Amino acid sequence: MNKSITIQGWYSKAHIFCLLVFKRSRNSSLRLTFSNLVFHNSGVNLRKVSCSNVAITNCRFLNCRDAFVIEQEEARGACTRSSLTITDTEFSHNRIAVFALVFNEYFFVTITRCIFHGKIGWFNATSKDKSTKGAVYIKSTTHKNRVHVHVFIAESVFREIGHKSNGFALSFRVHDIFSIGNVSLSKTTFLHNENAIFAFGGFELQLTKVTIESTYGYAITATGPAKITARVVGINVFLDQCILRNNRAGLRMATVPCLAPGNCSASEQTLVVRNSLFLGAMRREVRAMQ
Secondary structure, three states, X not given: OOOOEEEEOOOOOEEEOOOEEEEOOOXXXXXXXXXXXXXXXXXXXXXXOOEEEEEEEOOEEEOOOEEEEEEOOOOOOOOOEEEEEEEOOEEEOOOEEEEEEOOOOEEEEEEEOOEXXXXXXXXXOOOOOOOXXXXXXXXXXXXXXXXXXXXXXXXXXXXXXXXXXXXXXXXXXXXXXXXXXXXXXXXXXXXXXXOOEEEEOEEEEEEEOOEEEOOOOEEEEEEOOOEOOOOOOOOEEEEEOOEEEOOOEEEEEEEOOEOOEOOEOOOOOEEEEEOOEEEOOOOEEEEEOO
16 A cells, blocks of 8 residues: 555454555655554554654554564655654564664654563573564664654563564664664663663663663663764763663673774763662673774
């Protein structure tokens, strides 16, 4: 389908057993609304969509290979802003819950009052070959456009997530050295995941009233690309009123070197912790990246 559309269950949740695929021509915005639906085994896929505004409300995604996927293509002209809003929705036993491959300038994600539930299985934990994909996975590898990724997650739960397809509950990767992002988590709980949060790029990672408990690997891993000029932004992590409890490894950050001596200094990675508790068996690690 290449039309903007609303799909809604009325008196009870409507059940969908087929994959919904949407495409849209360049420079046109695709608007989709899904409400009061249950997706079984197959979810929603947006292929080669330059701009989209998607709202998902009061839905369930069960046993899907990929519950919701958006893969952008390059936008020409004014079509540079996309958004994804997910509210009061459950994702259970999916390979990937939410995946966004971001190419264009501004991408906004809002997730509130959602549950992400995986399956207990074999975990890689802190091994070097662990996957950095996530149940919620936002990724940008473009070096053509400057990408601005803004993510807000509130009042949500991530539990028992981790297998060979996604090693983290949340994963954010922006590879272009001049692209930036802001990830804000509020009143959100991570429980019994393989690894909780991974962030790579010029991010500000802000956690407020977040609980990360009983993680088999890392509670938080944060780093960024090497600098080539002083304009390259490092990663900044802020924790306020948070609880990290009984995690195998709590916080891992890496200082990033400058590849052009004289043009820049090693990026100033920032870690600020306020009014927070670190409890139980935990390691806090801050090191220089080799």
